[in-house]
Amino acid sequence: MCIPDSQPVHFESPDTMTNYPSATNTRSVGQRLIDALAASDAVRSSVAYAQALGAAVNVAVVDVSGVLVAYLRMPGAPLHSIDIAIDKAYTAVSFGLATSQWHGVLQEHSDAVREGIVRRPRFVAFGGGLPILENGLRIGGIGVSGGSEQQDEAIALAGLKAIGLAEPQL
Numbered sequence: 001m002c003i004p005d006s007q008p009v010h011f012e013s014p015d016t017m018t019n020y021p022s023a024t025n026t027r028s029v030g031q032r033l034i035d036a037l038a039a040s041d042a043v044r045s046s047v048a049y050a051q052a053l054g055a056a057v058n059v060a061v062v063d064v065s066g067v068l069v070a071y072l073r074m075p076g077a078p079l080h081s082i083d084i085a086i087d088k089a090y091t092a093v094s095f096g097l098a099t100s101q102w103h104g105v106l107q108e109h110s111d112a113v114r115e116g117i118v119r120r121p122r123f124v125a126f127g128g129g130l131p132i133l134e135n136g137l138r139i140g141g142i143g144v145s146g147g148s149e150q151q152d153e154a155i156a157l158a159g160l161k162a163i164g165l166a167e168p169q170l
Contacts, residue, residue, distance in 0.1 A: 033063040034132055034140035038163050039070035042132075042142055045162030047072050050147065050155045057146030057155060058085035061132070064139050066090045074146070081145035087122045088129030088143030088152075096138050100127035100153055128152030134165050 034042075039061035046059040056076035061069050068086060088099050097105065102125035106114045118125055127149030132140035142159050144152040 031064060032134065032137055032139050033065070034061065034069060034134075036069055038165075039063075039140065042159035042163045042165075043070040043072045046142070046144060046155045046159035047074055049158035050074060050144070050151075053147070053151055053155070055147035055151050055155065057144050057152065058082050059155070059159065060086040060089045060143045061159075062086070062089040062093055062141050062143075064093060066093055066141070069140065077146040084124065084145035085128070085143040088124045088145060088156075089141035090122050090129075090143070091124045091141070092129035092131045092143065093138060093141030096131045098127070098131070098153070099124050099129035099143075100149060102126070128156060130156045130160060132160060132165055139165075 042061055043059045047057070050057045050059070051074070056074045056078075058071070058073045058077045058081045060071045063069050066089075068089075071086070073082060091099050091102075106117070106125070117123060124143075128145055128147075129141060129143040130153065131138050132142055142156045144155045144159075146152070147155065
């Protein structure tokens with residue numbers, strides 16, 4: 001429908017709108033995200049755990065917007081796993097879901113969703129990515145790649161435990 005320029009358009013009064021805080025009149029929201037030191041500590045702790053397992057991995061931490069905050073590549077870790085680790089962290093923070101859970105979650109959806117979402121750039125549907133939670137709020141994601149799916153997830157979890165952040169629901 002096209003509204004001619006000569007006709008006034010009437011909108012709901014801002015005083016009756018409930019989605020804007022009238023006291024502060026702001027149009028933005030605060031967003032919590034993992035800080036660089038915590039991200040660095042998580043990555044370093046994950047690498048230490050991987051060394052104890054005898055695995056050579058890549059470890060990445062992204063903030064709540066999916067932007068890389070910290071990253072380490074162990075000597076001998078597969079080169080393709082660089083981007084996979086980053087994308088596992090990105091997928092985990094994007095959906096707030098461990099990447100290992102996607103196989104089961106996708107079974108509940110239509111063929112179109114199952115086939116389409118796995119083709120999305122940066123989407124990873126196998127273990128090694130975990131959302132980072134603080135007091136129930138998603139503040140980032142951690143991704144590990146280079147070991148088995150189970151090793152990658154355990155290594156990521158070791159990084160979260162080392163910085164004292166809530167474990168995601170696995």
